Amino acid sequence: MHDGAVPVLDVRNLKTVFSTRSGEVHAVNSVSFDLRPGELLGVVGESGSGKSVTMMSLLGLLPSPPAEIRGGEVWLGDTDLLTLGEDGLRKVRGREVGFVFQDPMTSLNPVFTVGFQLTEPLRTHLGMSKTRARERAVELLELVGIPDARRRLGDYPHQFSGGMRQRVMIAIALACDPKVLIADEPTTALDVTIQAQILELVKELRQKLGMAIIWITHDLGVIAGIADRVMVMYGGQVAEHGPVRELFANPAHPYTRALLQTMPKIHGARDAKLRVIEGQPPVMGRHPESCPFMARCAHAFDRCARENPTRRDIGAGHDVACHWDHRTGEPVQDLAEVAS
Amino acid sequence: MSGPRPLVEVRDLKMHFPILGGILRRQVGAVKAVDGVSFDIQPGETLGVVGESGCGKSTVGRAVLRLYEATAGSVIIDGEDIAAMPAEKLRRKRPTMQMVFQDPQASLNPRMTVAGIIGEPLDEHTDWPRAKKLERIYELMDAVGLNRDFANRYPHAFSGGQRQRIGIARALALNPKFIVCDEPIAALDVSIQAQVVNLLERLQDEFGLTYLFISHDLSMVRHIADRVAVMYLGKIVEMAPVGVLYDAPRHPYTEALLSAVPEPDPSLEARKDRIVLKGDVPSPANPPKGCNFCTRCPRVMEICRDIDPETVQIAPGHVVACHLVTQHQTTGATGGTEAEHPKHQQGEVL
Ligand SMILES: Nc1ncnc2c1ncn2[C@@H]1O[C@H](COP(=O)(O)OP(=O)(O)OP(=O)(O)O)[C@@H](O)[C@H]1O
Ligand SMILES: Nc1ncnc2c1ncn2[C@@H]1O[C@H](COP(=O)(O)OP(=O)(O)OP(=O)(O)O)[C@@H](O)[C@H]1O
Ligand SMILES: [Mg+2]
Ligand SMILES: [Mg+2]
Numbered sequence: 001m002h003d004g005a006v007p008v009l010d011v012r013n014l015k016t017v018f019s020t021r022s023g024e025v026h027a028v029n030s031v032s033f034d035l036r037p038g039e040l041l042g043v044v045g046e047s048g049s050g051k052s053v054t055m056m057s058l059l060g061l062l063p064s065p066p067a068e069i070r071g072g073e074v075w076l077g078d079t080d081l082l083t084l085g086e087d088g089l090r091k092v093r094g095r096e097v098g099f100v101f102q103d104p105m106t107s108l109n110p111v112f113t114v115g116f117q118l119t120e121p122l123r124t125h126l127g128m129s130k131t132r133a134r135e136r137a138v139e140l141l142e143l144v145g146i147p148d149a150r151r152r153l154g155d156y157p158h159q160f161s162g163g164m165r166q167r168v169m170i171a172i173a174l175a176c177d178p179k180v181l182i183a184d185e186p187t188t189a190l191d192v193t194i195q196a197q198i199l200e201l202v203k204e205l206r207q208k209l210g211m212a213i214i215w216i217t218h219d220l221g222v223i224a225g226i227a228d229r230v231m232v233m234y235g236g237q238v239a240e241h242g243p244v245r246e247l248f249a250n251p252a253h254p255y256t257r258a259l260l261q262t263m264p265k266i267h268g269a270r271d272a273k274l275r276v277i278e279g280q281p282p283v284m285g286r287h288p289e290s291c292p293f294m295a296r297c298a299h300a301f302d303r304c305a306r307e308n309p310t311r312r313d314i315g316a317g318h319d320v321a322c323h324w325d326h327r328t329g330e331p332v333q334d335l336a337e338v339a340s
Numbered sequence: 341m342s343g344p345r346p347l348v349e350v351r352d353l354k355m356h357f358p359i360l361g362g363i364l365r366r367q368v369g370a371v372k373a374v375d376g377v378s379f380d381i382q383p384g385e386t387l388g389v390v391g392e393s394g395c396g397k398s399t400v401g402r403a404v405l406r407l408y409e410a411t412a413g414s415v416i417i418d419g420e421d422i423a424a425m426p427a428e429k430l431r432r433k434r435p436t437m438q439m440v441f442q443d444p445q446a447s448l449n450p451r452m453t454v455a456g457i458i459g460e461p462l463d464e465h466t467d468w469p470r471a472k473k474l475e476r477i478y479e480l481m482d483a484v485g486l487n488r489d490f491a492n493r494y495p496h497a498f499s500g501g502q503r504q505r506i507g508i509a510r511a512l513a514l515n516p517k518f519i520v521c522d523e524p525i526a527a528l529d530v531s532i533q534a535q536v537v538n539l540l541e542r543l544q545d546e547f548g549l550t551y552l553f554i555s556h557d558l559s560m561v562r563h564i565a566d567r568v569a570v571m572y573l574g575k576i577v578e579m580a581p582v583g584v585l586y587d588a589p590r591h592p593y594t595e596a597l598l599s600a601v602p603e604p605d606p607s608l609e610a611r612k613d614r615i616v617l618k619g620d621v622p623s624p625a626n627p628p629k630g631c632n633f634c635t636r637c638p639r640v641m642e643i644c645r646d647i648d649p650e651t652v653q654i655a656p657g658h659v660v661a662c663h664l665v666t667q668h669q670t671t672g673a674t675g676g677t678e679a680e681h682p683k684h685q686q687g688e689v690l
Contacts, residue, residue, distance in 0.1 A: 273538060276535045
């Protein structure tokens with residue numbers, strides 16, 4: 001997209017639609033992003049903005065119907081995952097792409113020991129023997145900081161605390177040494193002190209293993225601490241994207257700007273009153289021709305109703321999908337489009 | 341402290357849940373969910389309660405409103421001892437103290453209309469005619485910013501933030517003085533949280549409400565609270581006015597908790613020297629000997645594994661339960677034997 005490195009993952013114009021009784025939900029509406037070797041891409045956005053569905057779409061994890069992938073390309077190396085069948089995808093999942101999902105359905109299975117759940121992918125994907133797989137499982141548990149790892153292989157998930165279960169999930173995701181790790185809100189349910197442990201672990205693992213990571217969260221604080229680049233989603237679309245420091249220093253989308261202001265701070269002056277983003281999240285796909293943030297936007301004008309903005313480049317690897325220019329405070333003049 | 345009498349006075353409150361075992365289901369132990377907690381709340385004040393999951397925040401809130409029968413201690417609200425009050429008197433007192441719950445979805449009856457839900461306390465505690473009740477319901481809907489046209493809708497037709505408004509309107513129905521807010525924004529999206537917090541603050545100003553505000557969101561508590569109590573494993577380890585607690589915490593647990601909060605500023609995050617606590621919170625059924633925090637404390641000393649620290653007041657309104665503070669104080673008073681145990685300050689890390 002911007003600099004030279006060949007991305008490990010390149011998603012172009014991904015579109016996912018759910019058919020429901022009350023009509024179509026455009027949960028992922030032409031989303032494009034790439035992931036470069038060794039980097040951590042943070043994905044933020046409010047509940048329902050399409051973060052999870054985007055990641056599940058590219059791994060082929062959504063049941064169809066109701067989900068339908070209506071377009072796009074997902075390049076992992078020189079394979080377009082969207083052209084693979086279920087068999088091909090199964091070889092990719094857990095092998096080349098590891099994932100930790102917020103959905104309890106895809107998390108740990110309560111009826112199997114942690115040891116079984118760790119060795120299973122090693123045996124099926126990598127064809128390891130039982131003993132080799134066990135050795136590797138011990139290594140993995142040690143890697144994620146579980147004390148007394150060998151003995152704990154025989155334990156069931158409920159015998160671990162919430163933070164430790166999340167470590168085990170990360171260990172499973174890392175089992176086959178994937179090129180890409182996708183982590184969907186892996187710390188949202190945890191206490192801040194345990195979250196801090198997991199974030200430290202991820203920083204350490206990145207240095208050791210050098211894999212590329214996509215980290216989904218709704219916490220801008222978490223993003224600020226670990227991401228290299230950030231993608232802000234709103235209403236199934238990419239609202240804004242850029243390098244982490246650039247984006248926090250110069251947020252360009254009215255949604256990102258408002259979000260940063262609604263959050264109370266742990267240091268500095270206390271605000272008398274919190275800024276709020278008025279209104280409710282959008283119903284996706286009801287007005288595909290308009291900007292999804294329009295109804296809640298302080299800067300909306302007539303064009304926003306007529307034309308859903310595409311992403312435009314604003315320099316320093318930063319792009320925004322908005323008709324309003326945060327630098328001038330006026331509608332955008334020229335129509336420089338970002339080639340994404 | 342002098343000044344007006346506190347609205348809420350809690351002394352040495354304990355809530356131990358029995359653990360039953362064996363074929364005879366006899367009590368074999370106790371979960372010390374709340375283990376000797378004391379605090380006051382002044383009229384119109386907000387006391388924030390923070391701490392990790394399972395430390396006893398909700399149990400304090402419930403025991404204070406006598407939704408649980410406390411194991412020990414006293415709770416005086418507006419001059420009357422709640423803990424010792426007979427049932428009928430308690431029923432009459434109920435309207436003045438209310439609770440707003442975490443999960444707006446679960447706390448609203450899905451088969452009742454919004455008007456029915458908000459009016460339920462009126463049905464229970466007043467014999468007003470229908471028209472008067474309806475007038476009050478509309479008033480309450482106005483107060484929390486719900487459109488009157490929604491009165492006959494059911495909860496499922498509302499967003500999370502709107503449902504929380506319904507819960508708040510119901511809590512306000514009988515003009516309470518004191519409201520326990522138990523994680524009122526935890527289930528809401530960030531963009532909606534600010535709406536609900538602003539509403540709670542406006543209602544406080546308008547009606548002179550007193551809040552016990554329970555949350556694990558330390559930034560939000562800093563915003564809304566006047567004073568903050570930090571709980572760890574059933575006890576208050578530190579309590580102070582909000583500015584003091586966030587800017588100059590004295591308990592190592594408070595320090596660690598605050599340092600763990602990620603800040604939405606990449607340059608601050610890069611510079612931050614984070615204190616990462618090792619391990620998990622011990623079980624309240626089996627707390628460690630000595631100080632409850634000794635198994636995870638980065639500054640643990642020998643005495644901490646042996647003796648539970650006293651809660652001491654180190655400044656007006658600032659109390660701490662930690663040997664570091666007590667030692668410092670006593671050594672200061674006796675002319676300084678501080679040099680005697682310099683090694684212990686480093687402690688060992690578990
Ligand atoms: N099976 C489904 N049928 C219909 N709509 C769906 C289905 N699954 C998801 N959606 C819709 O897709 C949109 C995106 O959902 P998604 O789970 O990706 O949000 P998210 O950004 O991950 O939110 P959260 O932060 O709450 O996890 C939502 O509006 C959701 O209601
Ligand atoms: N009714 C009960 N019976 C037995 N144990 C209980 C009961 N209610 C709570 N506990 C235990 O008491 C402790 C404190 O629980 P409490 O719900 O007060 O914690 P909390 O601080 O509110 O946590 P959270 O942040 O997760 O809401 C926990 O260990 C919990 O398991
Ligand atoms: Mg999600
Ligand atoms: Mg609770």
